[in-house]
Amino acid sequence: MNEEIKTYTISVYTENNIGLLNRISAIFQRRTINIESLTTSQSEIENVNRFVIVVNITESQAKKIVGQIEKQVEVIKAYYHDDHETIFTESCMFKIKSELLFDEPQIQNIIKESDTRIVTVNKEFFVLEKSGRRHEIEALRRDLNAFGIMQFVRSGRIAVTKDEMKVTELLSQIKNQ
């Protein structure tokens, strides 16, 4: 049983329901699996929510976890994919002292080269925003750290899959039954 541990993105389509987050996270907790990130939002289907959960586990664990998630009454469908099967991104924000923007010309280069967006600038601070892969965000954080960061925050991963997930079809099937 020397299966490889990989990063899997678990996509879960659900009814919008209070308490479901608890139910889903309990499935990971019971098996002492650490959730690397969890994002929930509206999906492409009206009134259907989508969870994007990132975990580092083996494929057979991923399979079982998805089975347990799907078993929840309010879950419509769950899938797991590895990094090659998804397009994914994270985003981050930095809050930095405004004076640095003028005192440290380097910063302007970093912003330009890394394709980072300036969200706002005022007398005290300015705010940067960037989306990308984890390593890009990490590189940016390292670079900016040299000058001092007032606040840093990074979101969980959001991802779409290369393959179709056919949830709409599934829902219409259920309706027609």
Add this chain to the structure above:
Amino acid sequence: MNTETMETNKTATTKTERISGCEAIIRCLIAEGVDILYGYPGGAIMPVYDELFKYQGKIHHVLTRHEQGAAHAAQGYARISGKVGVAMATSGPGATNLITGIADAQIDSTPLVCITGQVPSHLLGSDAFQETDIVGISTPVTKWNHQITNAEDIPEVIAKAFYIAKSGRPGPVLIDITKDAQFQEFDFSYEKCESVRSYNPAPKTNIESVKAAAELINNAKKPMIVWGQGVILGEAEEELKAVIEKAGIPSAWTILGASAIPTSHPLNIGMVGMHGNYAPNKLTNECDVLIAIGMRFDDRVTGDLNTYAKQAKVIHFDIDPAEIDKNVKTDVAVLGDSKESLGLLLNELNPNSHEAWLQEFKDLYAIEYEQVIKGDLLPEKEGLTMGEVLKEINAQSKGDAAIVSDVGQHQMIACRYAKFNKTKSNITSGGLGTMGFALPAAIGAKMAAPEREVVAIIGDGGYQMNIQELGTIFQQEVPVKIVVLNNEFLGMVRQWQQLFFDKRYASTEMTNPDFVTIAKGYHIDAKRVTKREELADAVKDMITSKSSYFLEVCVEKEDNVFPMVPAGASVSDVRLS
């Protein structure tokens, strides 16, 4: 809305009626066919109890002596009848006291609807008196749960609760209802729930998978079936019997599968698992095709997974996709309702018999009989054995009794030796192993099936975990038969201490009260047996009694249950001593 328009609404759609949330709850229960529910009142559920008072005669509320008793009674009711059991409790401690029963129902797939009162919605989250987050607490042990803060949601949510509890792989559902929602008036109408968009209770059996299974079975030289509770929950007993007989397959059962096929059936080869029979445990590792039906490969059944049936092709019939490949890798999975799947399988099977293979089971049985069973059932030593008590109960009840066992040595002995003629006759806490289960579960079972003889078999330890339910038996006049097999030890734990902890009997010896006097205090006929000569008559008195009866049998203190697959060992390393 003024009363005038309300009236017009009412006549326009005769179905709706303006009533309070608490009355709606009772009306929903009646609409779902609930005749009995078990519970315990308190502040946050009092409006519902007030309605129960008004609806006396239409629905029967049984006051247990503890909410845990209510949950287990509802389980016993569900297990013997196949219907949804209902338990009710107040907020806070009332609700938390239900949790053990709910967890038990979850792991043993028992349909329950539990209704708890909750503090008024404006107090939610304020640490109000008797406020507890029961939805949060019960989430990991319920199939579904929901909190209602608005009376208008009551009919829809309760309808959904019953549907979810009963459909597919059954399980417990908890509905928490705030006190203000109980008082609120609204226009009531009730419609049963027939589907939930996101929920697919029973996948349709795929005929291709059935054909693949049949091909393996038809070509097998040494096929073996292990069936579980899925057969009983799916009411597929007849289909299973037909499959077994047509293909001539030796068939074993898990604890929860017991009684689906009569004990006396020639192809019934006994129980698998830690204290199961010698032959099916040993030959699990010899069969060439293992057919698992409505069972979940619990670790108490499989022992060490790395050495479990490795030589065999594995076919797994189950309604729950999450069970496939969860513990044992399958070669063919047949997803679906057991009745439908087995019905389809039957058509695909070639008639067959496996006499030589069956003989292997019989040969191993002979060894088990010589080394274990004979000593259990026909002891030559002075002290009474648990086995001979079961043998006597079999004889007196002719195998028609439903046996409700608690947890421990007596449970294993009951499952090993009880004779079952009818399905749904073995009611025990399998997955959770909840001591204290049997006494209240027997109450529920007897009330759901008054025509059946219900005998509870309990250890002196577990008996004292819910002994207060004698009060319920007395008050409700439930004619259950209670047998306490008293070894003055927490026997099963003592057995492990003897075998694996060099006989260091840490906190397993029990100094017990006078159980007969206690039963008599509740006006229950009671008797104690200490000698073999007294046993047959005492069991006869108990079985022939028309009312409840308590029988204490003082058994050998340090007997052990064998065969035994030590925890973590291979099933083929099953020990006979």
